[in-house]
Amino acid sequence: MISDPDTDIGGAQHRFPVTNQSAIVQARSADQTVRQRAFDTILASYWKPVYKYIRLKWQAGNEDAKDLTQGFFANAFEKNHFANYDAGKASFQTFLRTCLDGFIANERKAGRRLKRGGDVEHFQLDFVGAGEEYAAQVWPCHVTPEDFFQREWVRSIFTLSVESLRRRYAESGKEIQFQLFERYDLADDGARNMSYGLLAEEFGLSAATVTNYLAAARRDFRRVVLEKLREITATEEEFRNEARSLLGVDVK
Amino acid sequence: MRWLSDERLSYLRDLVANPDFSATKYRIISELARGGMGTVYLAEDTELDRRVAIKVLSTPETNNDLRQRMIREAQIIARLEHPGIVPVHDVGVLPDSRVFYAMKYVRGSRLDEYAANVDSIKDRLRKFQAACDAVAFAHAHGVIHRDLKPQNIMIGLFGEVLVLDWGVAKILGKRNMIVSVEADPPLAPRNFADTSHGTIIGTRDYMSPEQARGEIDKLDERSDVYSLGAVLYFLLTNRAPQSASLSRPRTVNPQVSKQAEAICLKAMSPEMKARYATAAELSRDVGQLLDSEPVSAYRENVVEKVGRWAGKNRFLILLVLAYLVMRIIFIFTSRS
Numbered sequence: 001m002i003s004d005p006d007t008d009i010g011g012a013q014h015r016f017p018v019t020n021q022s023a024i025v026q027a028r029s030a031d032q033t034v035r036q037r038a039f040d041t042i043l044a045s046y047w048k049p050v051y052k053y054i055r056l057k058w059q060a061g062n063e064d065a066k067d068l069t070q071g072f073f074a075n076a077f078e079k080n081h082f083a084n085y086d087a088g089k090a091s092f093q094t095f096l097r098t099c100l101d102g103f104i105a106n107e108r109k110a111g112r113r114l115k116r117g118g119d120v121e122h123f124q125l126d127f128v129g130a131g132e133e134y135a136a137q138v139w140p141c142h143v144t145p146e147d148f149f150q151r152e153w154v155r156s157i158f159t160l161s162v163e164s165l166r167r168r169y170a171e172s173g174k175e176i177q178f179q180l181f182e183r184y185d186l187a188d189d190g191a192r193n194m195s196y197g198l199l200a201e202e203f204g205l206s207a208a209t210v211t212n213y214l215a216a217a218r219r220d221f222r223r224v225v226l227e228k229l230r231e232i233t234a235t236e237e238e239f240r241n242e243a244r245s246l247l248g249v250d251v252k
Numbered sequence: 253m254r255w256l257s258d259e260r261l262s263y264l265r266d267l268v269a270n271p272d273f274s275a276t277k278y279r280i281i282s283e284l285a286r287g288g289m290g291t292v293y294l295a296e297d298t299e300l301d302r303r304v305a306i307k308v309l310s311t312p313e314t315n316n317d318l319r320q321r322m323i324r325e326a327q328i329i330a331r332l333e334h335p336g337i338v339p340v341h342d343v344g345v346l347p348d349s350r351v352f353y354a355m356k357y358v359r360g361s362r363l364d365e366y367a368a369n370v371d372s373i374k375d376r377l378r379k380f381q382a383a384c385d386a387v388a389f390a391h392a393h394g395v396i397h398r399d400l401k402p403q404n405i406m407i408g409l410f411g412e413v414l415v416l417d418w419g420v421a422k423i424l425g426k427r428n429m430i431v432s433v434e435a436d437p438p439l440a441p442r443n444f445a446d447t448s449h450g451t452i453i454g455t456r457d458y459m460s461p462e463q464a465r466g467e468i469d470k471l472d473e474r475s476d477v478y479s480l481g482a483v484l485y486f487l488l489t490n491r492a493p494q495s496a497s498l499s500r501p502r503t504v505n506p507q508v509s510k511q512a513e514a515i516c517l518k519a520m521s522p523e524m525k526a527r528y529a530t531a532a533e534l535s536r537d538v539g540q541l542l543d544s545e546p547v548s549a550y551r552e553n554v555v556e557k558v559g560r561w562a563g564k565n566r567f568l569i570l571l572v573l574a575y576l577v578m579r580i581i582f583i584f585t586s587r588s
Contacts, residue, residue, distance in 0.1 A: 211275045
């Protein structure tokens with residue numbers, strides 16, 4: 001790909017208004033409520049990649065991985081570890097993974113599973129679903145645990161974005177628009193090979209309406225993904241870098 | 253929560269990263285280049301079953317009037333039929349309001365890549381002259397390019413020179429029109445008020461001072477001439493010109509002739525009035541230089557005139573000298 005960074009115009013492509021506050025920054029707040037909200041955001045984005053990473057890299061069984069995931073986040077929240085993140089040193093994703101490795105190494109060394117009480121449930125997380133996903137996933141041998149973690153993190157962002165879009169559309173009475181988006185862009189058996197005309201027939205809409213609804217849903221989806229990304233990056237620079245490397249989107 | 257498979261995830265990543273062409277006849281294959289003014293994609297025209305290059309312009313906050321004007325101008329520019337111009341085949345608006353242009357997909361190398369492999373200044377000047385001719389054709393139809401740079405000039409597989417990326421070109425209007433496109437309606441005059449004054453369009457190293465200042469209403473053919481001069485500077489020195497402290501080409505590369513330097517500096521004059529009036533004039537001077545004829549940008553002294561004449565007539569001079577030597581030998585041998 002040829003990069004041509006010197007071309008200038010009074011604007012940039014892929015420019016979306018991104019206004020969300022960074023949960024990483026809010027994790028340092030003196031206000032307990034703000035901190036709790038920030039933590040929930042981080043937990044929602046990271047718990048599944050963390051669980052699967054523990055299973056892959058640390059060869060943990062389902063029960064052990066569940067317990068370690070719960071323990072890691074409970075410990076991080078209790079000791080406010082995320083407030084120690086320094087954006088100048090690494091991305092938050094790398095920081096969290098390094099903390100996780102350190103935590104598990106310590107836990108393994110101390111053999112602390114029983115001490116923690118084993119099945120203590122700090123957070124309501126769908127480990128059954130995560131376990132099934134992990135079991136169904138096939139990973140080529142050249143994929144490192146770190147790559148795997150990053151890929152799962154991207155998957156997590158996109159999954160949360162889909163849910164966020166579904167919620168927003170439901171709140172604003174745009175169920176049909178979401179159903180179209182779901183049918184054409186999300187379904188694995190994909191309507192992508194269908195023409196808009198056929199899709200229009202299926203939904204009892206005109207082809208022009210289908211085009212407009214899908215375009216709007218995609219535009220909104222892009223915005224939601226970037227908002228999610230903004231929430232879980234600490235600085236503008238990190239946000240831009242992640243958007244560029246993970247999504248190929250230039251954000252100014 | 254819905255489980256996103258790898259395939260679905262990859263599709264959604266593309267959906268976020270790539271412009272939405274699903275309602276058009278184009279299918280994106282890959283990204284070719286990216287800059288502040290837009291991104292160029294290699295795409296497939298599914299109706300005609302051919303590959304095209306599509307540029308999606310960065311036009312945030314684009315209002316409907318501006319979009320319509322951009323489309324109208326693209327239609328006009330598409331009528332420029334010249335072997336050195338890659339015209340716009342198609343133009344449209346994406347669902348997210350961005351304007352896109354479909355162009356012929358050109359295989360070859362960019363002028364900067366070409367220059368990296370060709371040392372001969374004469375060869376480079378020939379390519380440069382061909383680019384000037386293409387721009388001159390557009391000027392003759394009242395169109396200015398506004399983003400001329402080595403990256404927008406392609407050398408095709410057969411050595412042909414093509415000027416690309418007319419996506420931000422502007423129509424100057426009747427005051428500058430010399431001829432109209434045959435069998436087509438005359439090019440419509442543009443209203444400069446459409447482009448907000450103060451907007452910087454172009455590429456810094458290659459843009460004229462008036463363009464760098466955002467003086468949109470002052471731009472005319474001479475702004476393109478400046479950019480061509482900057483391209484010539486690059487070809488002579490292998491360096492993009494630094495407008496803040498421009499070194500003379502001969503100080504960067506002593507192999508550059510005084511005439512070539514003079515042409516370059518005249519084209520790059522900060523004062524618009526001091527530049528060549530059109531790309532055609534610039535092309536003519538470059539042609540003169542290639543033919544070892546006097547150039548308008550440089551006044552030669554007698555010694556230089558003789559030197560240039562001698563250089564041009566080297567064979568004749570050698571012939572005369574050989575004749576004189578033979579003659580002298582003949583005189584001496586006949587006396588003895």
